[in-house]
Amino acid sequence: MADSKWLIFLGCSVPYRVSSYEISSRKVLAKLGVELVEMPEFSCCGLPFDPVSHETMLILAARNLALAERQGLNILTLCPGCAGALRKVNRMLKADKTLQQEINSHLKEAGLEFKGTSETKHLLQFLKEDVGVEKIKASVTRPLTTLKVAEHNGCHILRPKEYAGYDDPEDPQTLKILIEATGATCLDYFDETECCGAPCVGVNDKVALQLARDKLNHLKMVDTQALITICPSCHVMYDTNQLRIEKAFGETYGIPVLHYPQLLGLAMGMSAEELAFGELRVNPQKITQQIKPLT
Amino acid sequence: MIRAYEIDPKFKYELQKIPGGEKILKCFQCGTCTSDCPVARFSDSYRPRTLLHMAHLGLKDRVLSSDTLWLCAACFKCTDRCPQDVEVADVIRVLRNLAAEKGYIPQVFKDQARTLVETGCAFRIPDLRIKKRESQGLPPLPKGNPKSVKRTLKDVKFFEHLQKSAGENLNGRQ
Ligand code: SF4
Numbered sequence: 001m002a003d004s005k006w007l008i009f010l011g012c013s014v015p016y017r018v019s020s021y022e023i024s025s026r027k028v029l030a031k032l033g034v035e036l037v038e039m040p041e042f043s044c045c046g047l048p049f050d051p052v053s054h055e056t057m058l059i060l061a062a063r064n065l066a067l068a069e070r071q072g073l074n075i076l077t078l079c080p081g082c083a084g085a086l087r088k089v090n091r092m093l094k095a096d097k098t099l100q101q102e103i104n105s106h107l108k109e110a111g112l113e114f115k116g117t118s119e120t121k122h123l124l125q126f127l128k129e130d131v132g133v134e135k136i137k138a139s140v141t142r143p144l145t146t147l148k149v150a151e152h153n154g155c156h157i158l159r160p161k162e163y164a165g166y167d168d169p170e171d172p173q174t175l176k177i178l179i180e181a182t183g184a185t186c187l188d189y190f191d192e193t194e195c196c197g198a199p200c201v202g203v204n205d206k207v208a209l210q211l212a213r214d215k216l217n218h219l220k221m222v223d224t225q226a227l228i229t230i231c232p233s234c235h236v237m238y239d240t241n242q243l244r245i246e247k248a249f250g251e252t253y254g255i256p257v258l259h260y261p262q263l264l265g266l267a268m269g270m271s272a273e274e275l276a277f278g279e280l281r282v283n284p285q286k287i288t289q290q291i292k293p294l295t
Numbered sequence: 296m297i298r299a300y301e302i303d304p305k306f307k308y309e310l311q312k313i314p315g316g317e318k319i320l321k322c323f324q325c326g327t328c329t330s331d332c333p334v335a336r337f338s339d340s341y342r343p344r345t346l347l348h349m350a351h352l353g354l355k356d357r358v359l360s361s362d363t364l365w366l367c368a369a370c371f372k373c374t375d376r377c378p379q380d381v382e383v384a385d386v387i388r389v390l391r392n393l394a395a396e397k398g399y400i401p402q403v404f405k406d407q408a409r410t411l412v413e414t415g416c417a418f419r420i421p422d423l424r425i426k427k428r429e430s431q432g433l434p435p436l437p438k439g440n441p442k443s444v445k446r447t448l449k450d451v452k453f454f455e456h457l458q459k460s461a462g463e464n465l466n467g468r469q
C-alpha cells in the first residue's frame with residue numbers, strides 16, 4: 001500500500017457534525033504529500049445497522065468496497081467505526097466464498113461486484129504505517145513541548161483484536177507515539193481504553209453520559225490540558241456533550257478536546273484558525289494561548 | 296421465576312447455527328464479560344453474562360423482548376477478554392437481530408433505516424452543513440446514490456419487517 005493516492009471515505013458522522021476533524025485532517029495530509037480522491041456515491045459504512053441487521057451491514061460495507069475497487073484505490077477513513085466495518089467485511093468476504101457470492105447477488109442489483117482488491121485504513125494506522133513516525137517528526141516546525149495532553153483511542157480502532165489488530169487493545173501505543181511526535185507529553189490515566197458511551201445515545205442517554213463523565217473525571221485527576229481523539233463519535237461525547245455533562249452532574253471540567261490532526265497541524269506551524277479550532281465547543285484557550293506565532 | 300412453558304430448549308442450537316453465535320455453548324458463566332462491561336457499570340439491568348445465561352436456558356421470548364438487549368455499546372471488551380473465546384458481542388448482535396425480526400426495534404434504528412433508504416447515509420446531513428463546506432475550504436460532499444443503495448437492500452428481511460411493522464414502503468419495492 002505504498003500508493004500516495006487514497007480514496008477518502010467520510011462516512012456519515014464526520015460531515016454530519018464534526019467538520020473540524022475533516023478540515024484539520026485534510027490540511028495535515030496535504031502537508032504530508034498525501035493525495036486524496038473523493039469517493040463518489042459512498043453510503044453509510046453499514047456499522048450502525050449491524051445491531052438490527054447483520055446482512056444490511058455486510059451489504060453496505062461491501063457496496064462501498066466495490067465502489068473503491070472500481071477506482072482501483074485503497075480507502076482512508078477518519079472514523080474508526082467505518083474503518084472497522086470495511087476491514088472486517090473485506091476479510092470476511094475474502095475468506096468465505098459462499099458469503100461473498102451471496103452478498104454479490106445483492107450488489108448485482110446495483111451493477112456492482114465485490115472482489116476484495118481494496119484495503120482500508122483509518123487515519124491513525126495510515127499515519128503510523130504509510131507516512132511513518134519519522135516523516136511526521138520531520139514535518140514538525142513548532143514542537144509543542146509545553147503541552148501535556150491525554151489520548152482517547154476509543155473502541156473500534158482497538159477491538160475486536162482479531163479484526164482491528166495493529167495495536168495492543170489493552171495498552172495501545174500508536175496514538176501516544178504520534179502525540180509525542182509533536183513534542184507534546186502524553187499523560188497516562190486510569191482506564192484509558194474505556195468506551196465513550198456514544199453507541200448508547202438514543203437508547204439510554206443516561207448511561208451514555210455517565211460513561212463519558214467517568215472518563216472526564218479520570219482526565220481531571222491527571223490535570224490534562226487537553227484530550228486528543230481520533231473518532232468523530234468520541235469527540236461528540238467529550239466535546240459537544242461536555243457542557244451537558246457538567247450541568248447534569250454538577251461538575252466542572254473545561255477540558256478542550258482536539259482531533260489528533262488539529263494537534264499535529266499546530267506542530268506543523270498551522271494556525272488554530274486554519275485548523276478549525278473555532279468549531280470546538282469547549283474553549284481551547286488552554287492550548288492556543290501556549291502556541292507562539294512562528295518567527 | 297422461570298416457567299417451564301417459557302423454555303425453548305432448542306434455542307441455543309438455533310443460535311449456534313447463526314454466524315457469530317457459533318461458540319455460545321462454550322460459555323461457562325464466569326462473569327468476566329459482565330465485570331468488564333462498561334455499560335454494566337452504569338446500568339442496573341444490563342448484564343451480558345445474564346443475557347447469555349437466559350439464551351442458554353432457552354428463555355427465548357424473554358431475552359428477545361428485553362429492553363436491556365439494546366444497551367450493548369458494541370465496544371468488544373467482552374469478546375477480547377472472554378476466557379472461553381465466546382464472541383460475546385457477536386452473540387448479543389445475533390440476539391438483537393432476532394429481536395428485530397420479531398419487531399422489537401428501538402426507534403433510533405427505525406429512524407436511521409428511513410434516513411438510509413432516503414439518503415444513503417445513517418444521518419441526514421443538514422443542507423446548511425453541505426453549503427457551509429465551500430466557505431470552510433472543503434470540497435463538495437460527493438453525491439450519494441440512495442437508489443443504488445436501495446436496490447442492494449431490496450431483498451433484505453430487515454427492511455421487509457420494518458415495512459410491515461410501519462405499514463410503509465421502505466425497501467424500494469412498488
Ligand atoms: S466471559 Fe465468556 S465464558 Fe465468561 S460468562 Fe462471559 S461469555 Fe461466558
Ligand code: SF4
Pocket residue numbers: 328331332333334335343366367368369370371372373374383384387
Ligand atoms: S460489547 Fe456490549 S456487552 Fe460487551 S463489554 Fe461492550 S457493552 Fe458490554
